[in-house]
Amino acid sequence: DIQMTQSPSSVSASVGDRVTITCRASQGISSWLAWYQQKPGKAPKLLIYAASSLQSGVPSRFSGSGSGTDFTLTISSLQPEDFATYYCQKANTFPFTFGPGTKVDIK
Amino acid sequence: EVQLVESGGGLVQPGGSLRLSCAASGFTFSSYWMHWVRQAPGKGLVWVSRINSDGTSTNYADSVKGRFTISRDNAKNTLNLQMNSLRAEDTAVYHCTCGSREYFHHWGQGTLVTVSS
Numbered sequence: 327d328i329q330m331t332q333s334p335s336s337v338s339a340s341v342g343d344r345v346t347i348t349c350r351a352s353q354g355i356s357s358w359l360a361w362y363q364q365k366p367g368k369a370p371k372l373l374i375y376a377a378s379s380l381q382s383g384v385p386s387r388f389s390g391s392g393s394g395t396d397f398t399l400t401i402s403s404l405q406p407e408d409f410a411t412y413y414c415q416k417a418n419t420f421p422f423t424f425g426p427g428t429k430v431d432i433k
Numbered sequence: 434e435v436q437l438v439e440s441g442g443g444l445v446q447p448g449g450s451l452r453l454s455c456a457a458s459g460f461t462f463s464s465y466w467m468h469w470v471r472q473a474p475g476k477g478l479v480w481v482s483r484i485n486s487d488g489t490s491t492n493y494a495d496s497v498k499g500r501f502t503i504s505r506d507n508a509k510n511t512l513n514l515q516m517n518s519l520r521a522e523d524t525a526v527y528h529c530t531c532g533s534r535e536y537f538h539h540w541g542q543g544t545l546v547t548v549s550s
Contacts, residue, residue: 348546358535360535413477
């Protein structure tokens with residue numbers, strides 16, 4: 327099975343900072359990748375699918391890039407409501423594996 | 434507004450069974466793939482199963498294959514997950530999600546399943 331890794335596992339940042347999270351697949355997955363945001367006690371929320379397509383209603387400060395094995399989620403200017411855990415998910419084949427998550431907290 | 438409301442979770446002994454349901458509203462249920470994704474306490478997300486829009490195609494994670502059965506009732510806008518031979522490692526919050534074949538566009542809040550003696 328293809329394994330997904332994320333880095334960093336956690337990041338401390340301030341409001342207004344640019345934050346970049348990386349996701350890596352153990353084998354190429356083309357652009358079959360999504361990003362989700364999860365706040366404590368809440369359901370995950372889809373942010374990005376197909377590596378770079380912004381889900382309807384998601385603020386434009388979120389963007390995704392990459393293809394093959396290396397992907398990036400960027401938050402251009404961190405807002406208070408963005409403090410959460412972010413997961414990537416591969417979508418090309420079964421199983422639909424998620425990365426271990428990256429926690430973004432307040433510096 | 435899309436709403437997905439799970440029910441049926443609870444405490445069950447190892448080897449026991451449980452049936453989860455998900456009531457969907459706010460969208461054309463019969464047009465979308467549906468998935469179950471679970472999250473053990475304090476852990477990450479794990480995809481469990483999916484079913485196509487008319488219920489004719491299903492897929493499962495290896496960890497639940499042969500024990501869990503996903504189904505849907507498009508007349509009642511309901512998704513189900515029959516879970517048999519439950520193990521301690523099945524303890525998790527189970528989320529119902531809707532979307533495409535591969536992506537989970539909308540999520541329910543989840544229902545907690547605890548497998549313990």
